[in-house]
Amino acid sequence: MIHGILPRQAGRPRARRATRILLALCATAALLGVDVPDPASAPPLGVTAAARPGTSADRVGALFAGGLDGGHFCTAAVVRSAGRDVIATAAHCLDHPDTTVFAPGYRDGEAPYGVWRLSGAYVAPGWRDGQDPDEDIAFATLAPLDGALIEDVVGGFPVAGEQPDDVAVTVLGYPSTRETPLRCANATELLSATQRRIECPDLSGGTSGSPWLADGALAGVLGGYEGGGTVPEVSYSAVMGEGALELYREASARGALALGSPAQGPTAW
Incomplete structure (x- = not known):
């Protein structure tokens, strides 16, 4: 209703x-x-x-299960972050982050900016423990692709x-x-x-x-x-309340930490 x-x-x-x-x-x-x-x-x-097609549409992409042949099931968007590697989506889209990939600017079976693997997911405890609809905003970090960071490729909101x-x-x-x-x-x-x-x-x-x-x-x-x-x-x-903004800050800081380290830091599923 x-x-x-x-x-x-x-x-x-x-x-x-x-x-x-x-x-x-x-x-x-x-x-x-x-x-x-x-x-x-x-x-x-x-x-x-x-x-x-254009700057804004290129920052938005489809989420797939495993690869482009797995079918897209949700949408996400690149946001500005200290580590230049963060996307925003709904928390209910991150049930399986270890097998989810992101294709920004996806059109007609083609991923013009590549297919990006998630390296971390940031979901509020209220969603994780009880699927609270008020906490259905989440963020994820993306692993570099061919040495590049997602925000350097398409920019971010x-x-x-x-x-x-x-x-x-x-x-x-x-x-x-x-x-x-x-x-x-x-x-x-x-x-x-x-x-x-x-x-x-x-x-x-x-x-x-x-x-x-x-x-x-x-x-x-x-x-x-x-x-x-x-x-x-x-x-x-x-x-977009303080809880969601805190998740965003956490994802941004983790990406920046990994960027400044000689090796990728631990993921946060």
Whole structure:
């Protein structure tokens, strides 16, 4: 059951509001140097469309079981970190981190930036012990690939907490039935103090872990309440609280420690 759905406003007031939100995103992006589409070329708010290749889409990838022939089951995104090796996803996507691999920019069976093995997973105790939906945000470190670090190859999104209740976000993710990513932007609302919701169609299975980007910064991942949603039209994310930020800092510090050591440090499954 979906709770707290607000009635839609039809006609010009909604269109004007959508335009104001997108223009605000673009103005902020110009100041921060992040990638937000031109208002004339972006789909309307609340409309899901194919994500075009580019800087932002290249930082988002599919998670596979073992390799590209294993089928992709979740989505993850590269975030900025001291060790330049961290991705963010939903905690429920990291049940088997030792066999999970990440393919950023994946399209049509091809991994243009390589297939990366996880070297560590950082999941909150509340999720690990009781699958608390409020802690369905997790981070993982990636082992170097051919001597390179993932953030040096595709860049990374900053991580940001403390977002307004109705923050507008862009979601990028891979449904398991598609070989290319989808994109949808819309305003969000709080379902509760710890869960956020968005109306975007077609975000079906496989999009768990998809980044929710506010002004180009990670403000959540698709997951949390109802595992991220039981219908493809409405999705959820746990609020990026202090617990999630502490996991992020831990993953970032572990990667930096390994980077400064002569050998890879111990993994944290």
